[in-house]
Amino acid sequence: MDSKKELIFKKENIGLGKRKQSIARVFLLPGDGKIIINKTSGNKYLQYNDNYLNTVWSPLEKLNLEKQFDIVALVQGGGLTGQAQAIQLGVARLLCTMDKENRSILKPFGFLTRDSRIKERKKYGLRKARKAPQYSKR
Incomplete structure (x- = not known):
C-alpha cells in the first residue's frame, strides 16, 4: 500500500461481515481493483481460487x-x-x-443477508452433533 493511502479507522468506514466462525473488517480505498487480506495479496491469500475471488468481488461487480x-x-x-x-x-x-x-440493487442478490447457519453443538451420548454410536442388537 502507498504511504499516501492511510486507513482511517472510524466506525463508519468499516464494513463488518460474519460467516460461520469468520469475522471480516473491510475497508474500501480508492484504487484500481486490488484485494489485500491480512496484509497479503488477495489472490495469494485465497489460493488463486476463482470461486473465492468472485465471491469477494461480486457486490462491486453488480454495481460496476x-x-x-x-x-x-x-x-x-x-x-x-x-x-x-x-x-x-x-x-x-x-x-x-x-x-x-x-x-436496493444489492438486496435482491442476497448480499446483505447474513447467513446465520453455524455448527451444531455436540450432544452427550452421541459422537458428533447427530451421529450416534453403532447399534448392536446382541
Whole structure:
C-alpha cells in the first residue's frame, strides 16, 4: 500500500461481515481493483481460487465499481470459504453506507443477508452433533 493511502479507522468506514466462525473488517480505498487480506495479496491469500475471488468481488461487480476501489480486509477465524463470504458481506454493507441507493440493487442478490447457519453443538451420548454410536442388537 502507498504511504499516501492511510486507513482511517472510524466506525463508519468499516464494513463488518460474519460467516460461520469468520469475522471480516473491510475497508474500501480508492484504487484500481486490488484485494489485500491480512496484509497479503488477495489472490495469494485465497489460493488463486476463482470461486473465492468472485465471491469477494461480486457486490462491486453488480454495481460496476470493481475498477474504482481496492478492498482491504482484516479477517479472523474460520476457513477460506467462510472468510470469503464474510468479506463479501462486509463489502456489501460498506457500499450501502456509502450510498443508500446501492441497497436496493444489492438486496435482491442476497448480499446483505447474513447467513446465520453455524455448527451444531455436540450432544452427550452421541459422537458428533447427530451421529450416534453403532447399534448392536446382541
